[in-house]
Amino acid sequence: METRKVPPRKDGRIIIHFDYDCFYAAVFEAKNPSLKSLPFAVQQKQIIVTCNYEARRRGLHKLQLIREARKVCPDVIIELGEDISRFRDASKELYKFIRAYSWNGKVERLGFDEVWMDVTDMVDYNMQLLNPHNLAQSFFQTSQDDPMSGFNFDATALAGHPYPVEYTSQQQDLVVQDRLTLRLHLGSHLALYIRHALEQQKGYTSTVGISTSKLLSKLVGNLNKPKGQTTVMPPLAASDHGLGNAQLFMDTHGIGKVPGIGYKLATLLRSYITQRPPDYETDLVYGGKPEIVSVANVRNRSSVNPAMLEKLLDGPGSPHGIGYKIWCLLHGIDDTEVAQAKPVPSQISIEDSYIRLDTMPEVLRELTTLARSLLARMRIDLLAEDGVDEPAGVEDGGHEATITTSTLKKWLAHPKTLRLTTRPRQPLQPDGTRVRSFKRISHSSPVPNFVFILTESIDILAEKLVRETLVSMFHKLHPEKSGWNLSLVNLAVTNMAETGGDSKTARGRDIGSMLRRQDDVLRDFKVIEEDDVEEVPPSRLTGLAHRAHENGRVRDRSMRKDDVPKDPNIKVVDEVEEATPTNVVEIINDGEHDGGGTNGSMWQDEQEDGEEEEEEIRFDSDLQSCVDCGMQLPTFAMIAHRRFHAPS
DNA sequence: CGGGGGGACT
């Protein structure tokens, strides 16, 4: 009984999940907009990896064989997308664009086309700026330093679609009773604002989900794509009235659709529920058939509980506590944090696949090619201009011979481990069939120091790396002289040792932005300091700011390719036109008209007439001291500030 | 069917 207790919800965060619409196709379309109106698809080897919505309208879909695609839609335009550097570059550019809006640096990429952003601090800050008596004419401040930059919006309305669809907000008690609804409204308007910026300034459309966790925000976005956005609305938790919306939403999903439940776990869970071995015809999801086993099926089975799930799902390679984690996912609970933006990747890997690779000369050639690519990538992703803490960027990418400017560059991190991975094909069975295997084997060794020499050319270094390191690693993996029949080779550097240094880390940058924000808060405080000289004398303000600064500095030292198509269910027929709330027009126009509009800043209103008594009281009485660093802040800023001290 | 990644954990 109590072993089946529903885990507690923690809905204190607001998280936005972005998913760029048909990303690979969009990268081509961004360069060649005429493709947008034509059926267009991107090919890797023998399959369509993605296609635009015009192509989908004509019956094409992801992971379709090229032959089939041409048969269904003979006039489809197809581009080869096996060189993924352009996608990687575009992905980084869009990621940086989105990250620039963040105040707390919690912006995490998944693959090339998804980004989570934890906007709790922005939302809560702006909650304090709301005028409870005129929510319909609100202003969202998007910059910590500039109270003028932001957008007008209607805080009584949600931007985009709600889940459930029939949801209507109870406007009367928005502020007092249902603070979460109001916070989600703010999150949805911020999401819309960033999404439109992405489209207008970068040319990419996206689909967005808004909720209180990574899990729910990612899943709920799927309800309105492409170029739509959806928010899971309260009540999220269960009550006397029935299931909460979080559970209602999770229950509709096939078990394998839940992020965190992959092929292996889904297969085990399905077999447990059906009490039979997997049947790929009925259990899986080709052609839009729903999965036969849903989240509700698993969750409602009385024998299912965290301990049981732990036993069922535990195995080599699976983490401890998996049973409880899955139990939480089934209930729509995911407390994992959006990761802080990292200054350097934790791994760089290059791979290629082959029809057949089994002689030493071929292997040497491929290893050299991969090594060249790897060294080039290291110089792109791990190098910064001297005195600049951003990676060097794409402009110097991959041009091995041009090292003349290298004296200006500096390594942000030194990977310590070099790893060589191969995937041998299984030999033919006696009956002539082949067991398909995705098993990889790998061998690691220390990264030799010479790869960091910037005055030497990448070609020379790559050959040296093959000769002195990779060949012997390869022999450890494959002692036989030949006949390995490799289908894949992967070369990677991992185990990044960041070049310590001051303010070179994301943490350091975060402290910097934190301090700017606090300066802001303190400056805003001066507006009302006349009313309360005792508590915050102007002379002390600078002292506090100074102390805050010192404190910051001290701290600173201190399936396998899936055997199952990942999204076989795509059956989008038409582009969904975003149900555009009226305030969208204001939002779009906001950047263009003069910043000082009618309600452009609540600060101004307060400064000019001071008639909003509630506001005055709030600002006068709420100074608190941080127990960690002693900084004095108003309550609303303390919320974000405490998160800054929290272990990440 | 099947590309070229990336990350967490044991």
Added chain:
DNA sequence: AGTCCCC
């Protein structure tokens, strides 16, 4: 070094 997970 291998097994999971994700796109």
